[in-house]
Amino acid sequence: MTYLAVAIISLLLGSFYNVCIHRIQSGKSIVYPPSHCPSCNHTLGPLDLVPVFSYMILLGKCRYCRERISPRYPIVELLTSISYILMYKTLGLTWSFAAYSVLLGILIITTFIDIEQQIIPNILIVIGLVTGLFFSAISITTGIADALLGFCLGFGSLLIVALLAKLLIRKEGMGGGDIKLLGMIGLFLGWKLTLLTLILSIYIGGIFSLFLLLLKLKKKGDYIPFGPFISLAGFISLLWGNNIIQWYLWISS
Numbered sequence: 001m002t003y004l005a006v007a008i009i010s011l012l013l014g015s016f017y018n019v020c021i022h023r024i025q026s027g028k029s030i031v032y033p034p035s036h037c038p039s040c041n042h043t044l045g046p047l048d049l050v051p052v053f054s055y056m057i058l059l060g061k062c063r064y065c066r067e068r069i070s071p072r073y074p075i076v077e078l079l080t081s082i083s084y085i086l087m088y089k090t091l092g093l094t095w096s097f098a099a100y101s102v103l104l105g106i107l108i109i110t111t112f113i114d115i116e117q118q119i120i121p122n123i124l125i126v127i128g129l130v131t132g133l134f135f136s137a138i139s140i141t142t143g144i145a146d147a148l149l150g151f152c153l154g155f156g157s158l159l160i161v162a163l164l165a166k167l168l169i170r171k172e173g174m175g176g177g178d179i180k181l182l183g184m185i186g187l188f189l190g191w192k193l194t195l196l197t198l199i200l201s202i203y204i205g206g207i208f209s210l211f212l213l214l215l216k217l218k219k220k221g222d223y224i225p226f227g228p229f230i231s232l233a234g235f236i237s238l239l240w241g242n243n244i245i246q247w248y249l250w251i252s253s
């Protein structure tokens with residue numbers, strides 16, 4: 001029963017994240033005006049706003065102007081729902097679930113803005129830093145010392161990677177947004193899981209980029225945003241990081 005409630009609430013959250021993705025990109029207010037079609041500006045009714053189902057029933061087109069709706073809308077809604085259900089399965093209905101819900105929301109919104117516009121908005125980082133600091137100060141995510149270590153490790157490690165890339169290959173390999181994002185994640189996860197997030201993001205990013213090159217979807221030298229890999233790695237570390245570390249220590253002992 002609670003799973004059903006989590007599924008429904010997270011679908012609605014996903015639909016809110018879609019609004020954030022669209023409006024943060026275009027610099028508009030998140031609360032006003034009410035949802036409307038980006039192409040014909042018609043205000044959307046309740047029937048147009050049911051997560052995933054509206055998109056399927058309307059066959060991916062606006063009811064008023066028949067313009068195609070981006071598949072990003074149902075994708076974000078489904079992805080949000082699945083990730084919150086997974087997190088609920090691991091954490092249960094606890095205070096840490098509430099704290100990490102904020103982080104997860106920021107990771108999802110950041111991922112899609114980074115894919116569409118290759119930027120990670122500072123406003124999202126700031127919201128993450130403030131909530132991360134708050135929840136570690138009251139020891140819900142991790143202790144404050146561990147959180148600050150996580151922040152320094154996340155921020156510092158990618159800063160070094162970025163400086164080295166600039167020095168060695170004279171290219172901006174790592175954006176400032178990526179550096180701030182991993183620092184912010186570190187504040188929520190503490191230093192151990194941040195180190196794991198860094199390693200996982202390099203692996204996932206490397207394998208994914210290789211596939212894009214092999215499938216000729218990208219050319220050598222094309223820009224591939226790194227933020228989504230950091231976000232995915234952070235999410236994996238949050239849910240299964242301690243198991244992965246234990247397993248790694250076990251096989252290497």
Ligand SMILES: [Zn+2]
Pocket residue numbers: 037038039040041042062063064065066067
């Ligand atoms: Zn329309």
